[in-house]
Amino acid sequence: MAARIPGGSGIFSNVKLSRALRELVDNGHIYYQQYEWPQGGPKDIEGLFFIVERAEDGDPDSRSLRELRRILAAVLDSFPDRNKYFSERRIELLKDGVKPSRAILGDINKELLVIEYPAIDKKLVLPGTLISFADRITPSFHKEQVYGRMDPIVSYQNTARSMTFSWEMDFSTGDSSWAYAALNDLAKMMYPVYQDACANQLGTGTLVAAPLLRFSLRSADGGSVKLLRAQQGTGGKTINGVLGAVDSFDYVSMDAKRGNFTMMRTPGASMGNNILPAMLTVNFGITVLHEGSKVGWVWSKSESSKEVLVFGQGEGYPYGVGSTLNDPPTGQAAATEEPQNNARAGTDADNKNQQAAGNAVLSEDKCGSGR
Numbered sequence: 001m002a003a004r005i006p007g008g009s010g011i012f013s014n015v016k017l018s019r020a021l022r023e024l025v026d027n028g029h030i031y032y033q034q035y036e037w038p039q040g041g042p043k044d045i046e047g048l049f050f051i052v053e054r055a056e057d058g059d060p061d062s063r064s065l066r067e068l069r070r071i072l073a074a075v076l077d078s079f080p081d082r083n084k085y086f087s088e089r090r091i092e093l094l095k096d097g098v099k100p101s102r103a104i105l106g107d108i109n110k111e112l113l114v115i116e117y118p119a120i121d122k123k124l125v126l127p128g129t130l131i132s133f134a135d136r137i138t139p140s141f142h143k144e145q146v147y148g149r150m151d152p153i154v155s156y157q158n159t160a161r162s163m164t165f166s167w168e169m170d171f172s173t174g175d176s177s178w179a180y181a182a183l184n185d186l187a188k189m190m191y192p193v194y195q196d197a198c199a200n201q202l203g204t205g206t207l208v209a210a211p212l213l214r215f216s217l218r219s220a221d222g223g224s225v226k227l228l229r230a231q232q233g234t235g236g237k238t239i240n241g242v243l244g245a246v247d248s249f250d251y252v253s254m255d256a257k258r259g260n261f262t263m264m265r266t267p268g269a270s271m272g273n274n275i276l277p278a279m280l281t282v283n284f285g286i287t288v289l290h291e292g293s294k295v296g297w298v299w300s301k302s303e304s305s306k307e308v309l310v311f312g313q314g315e316g317y318p319y320g321v322g323s324t325l326n327d328p329p330t331g332q333a334a335a336t337e338e339p340q341n342n343a344r345a346g347t348d349a350d351n352k353n354q355q356a357a358g359n360a361v362l363s364e365d366k367c368g369s370g371r
Contacts, residue, residue, distance in 0.1 A: 011041070011042060011043065011045060011047075011048065011075055012025055012041055012075070014078060015074055015077075015078040016074070016077075016078055017071075017074055021067075021070060021071055021074060024071060025041055028041055031064065031067075032051065032055070032064060032068065034058065035051045035054045035055045035058065035064070035068070036050075036051065036054065037051055045075060045076070045079075045085075048068075048071070048072055048075060049072070049101055049103040050101075050103075051068060052065070052068045052069060052072055053101050053102050053103045055068050056102050056103065056107070057102075060107065069173070072103070072175075073176075073177070076175065076177050077177070082177070082181075083181075086178050086181045086182075089104065089175070089178050090123070090124075090125050090182070093112060093125045093218075094114070094123060094125060099221055100112065100127075100220060102173075102174070103174065103175065104127075104174055104175045104178070105127050105174050105220060106127065106170055106171075106172070106173040106174025106175075106176075106179075107170075107172075107173045107174070108129065108170035108172070108173070109127040109128050109129055109169065109170055109174065109179075109220075110128075110129045110219070110220050111127075111128065111130060111218060111219055111220060111225065112125050112126065112127055112128075112217070112218040112219075112220075113125075113126040113127075113128060113130075113167055113215065113216075113217060114126075114215070114216045114217070114218060114241065115186070115189060115213050115214070115215055116213065116214040116215075116216075116241065117189050117211065117212075118212065118214060118243070119193050119209035119210075119211075119212065120193055122189075124182060124185050124186060124189060125182060126167065126169065126179075126182050126183070126186060126282075127169060127174065127182070128167045128168050128169040128170070128282075129167070129168050129170075130165060130166070130167060130168075130217065130227070131166050131167070131168045131281070132164075132165060132166040133163070133164075133165040133166075133227065134163065134164045134165070135163050135318070136161065136162045136163070137159060137160075137161045137318075138159065138160045138161070138162070139156070139158075139159045140156075140157040140158050140159070140160060141154045141155065141156055141157060142154070142155040142157055143155075159295070160288075161288040161290070161318075162247070162285070162286065162287050162288060163242070163244065163284075163285070163286050163288060164248075164283070164284065164285045164286075165283075165284055166281050166282070166283050166284075167281070167282045167283075167284070168279065168280070168281045169183065169277075169279065169280045169281075169282065170278075170279050171276070171277065171278055171279065171280070172279070180276060183280070186251070186282070187251060189211060189213060190246065190249060191211055192207050192208075192209060192210050192211050193207070193208050193209035193211075194207055194208065195207075195208045210245075211246065212243060212245055212289065213243070213244060213246060213286075214240070214241040214242065214243045214244070215228050215242050215244065215284075215286070216240050216241030216242070226319055226320035226321070227319065228241055228242045242286075242288055243288070243289045243290075243291055244286030244287055244288050244289060245286060245287045245289060246284065246285070246286055247285040247286060247287055248283065248284070248285035249282075249283070249284060249285070250281075250282065250283035251282060290313070292313070293312035293313055293314075294312030294313075295312060295313055295317075296311070296312055297309055297310070297311055297312075298310055298311075298312055311323075
């Protein structure tokens with residue numbers, strides 16, 4: 001639904017504009033004719049977003065684009081219910097296949113980081129770019145040295161997985177007010193859930209849920225990124241993203257000395273009388289909590305009673321690329337063309353049987369929930 005500002009036929013009826021911006025708006029059909037500025041101005045915010053985006057595509061360094069961005073910022077500043085607008089923008093970006101407008105995402109932010117708080121069923125969308133990523137998978141063994149034995153007695157304990165990554169957010173272009181609101185919400189997601197009925201009650205109260213978060217990535221073209229990929233759940237279901245306990249979290253860090261100017265003061269703007277970062281890097285360190293199917297190898301029988309080996313989280317674990325471990329069928333290929341075709345048919349059949357066995361291992365009907 002198109003977002004409107006009440007009080008007239010256009011979106012500028014109740015917008016506070018400086019004399020210079022008012023002159024630009026009144027003559028927009030002349031100044032911005034090449035960007036399809038309509039007579040009387042755009043009727044809703046979406047129309048203004050499209051005009052700004054056309055200007056970005058035409059000439060990213062033009063004076064007209066800078067003016068249009070100032071007009072857009074003034075309109076968003078006067079929006080009657082900013083939280084409602086922010087929520088509508090977040091819901092829109094969470095839809096599958098949605099390609100964010102450059103007028104929303106900005107020129108530099110290339111991806112969307114989706115952070116879910118399962119305990120309260122809330123999702124946050126954070127614009128930015130992934131600039132560093134490290135994934136550590138660490139098998140753990142207990143080693144006991146005994147008298148007269150050269151090698152220790154080794155007992156396997158577990159295989160832990162942890163990730164660290166850095167997320168850079170640029171606020172110089174795009175809908176910076178929405179992006180700052182998302183950054184604001186990121187801090188809230190680091191706190192737990194309480195049972196108390198009164199928000200202003202003193203003391204800690206009864207804690208009912210820890211701030212476990214699920215992370216996933218979306219690209220600027222609306223597609224998902226497999227780096228933080230979906231996990232294989234039970235019963236053929238998938239679980240989007242990677243669930244983790246946050247071990248480290250570096251939030252707001254600003255610097256304005258020796259040319260490294262990453263902060264700005266915003267008197268009278270949409271985040272008026274504030275000091276905010278112009279570009280910000282958020283660092284996460286998480287311990288991965290595996291969900292769904294077994295994280296390991298499982299033997300099963302295929303429909304042809306042949307034993308096959310499958311990985312519980314799927315052959316694409318952990319990055320969704322595929323596997324080189326599927327063994328080819330045993331046996332000698334005949335010299336003629338026809339037996340080779342038969343051998344290929346047998347390969348396809350074995351692959352189907354192996355896939356069927358994998359599904360059987362992961363099926364709740366045959367194996368239960370696994371809990």
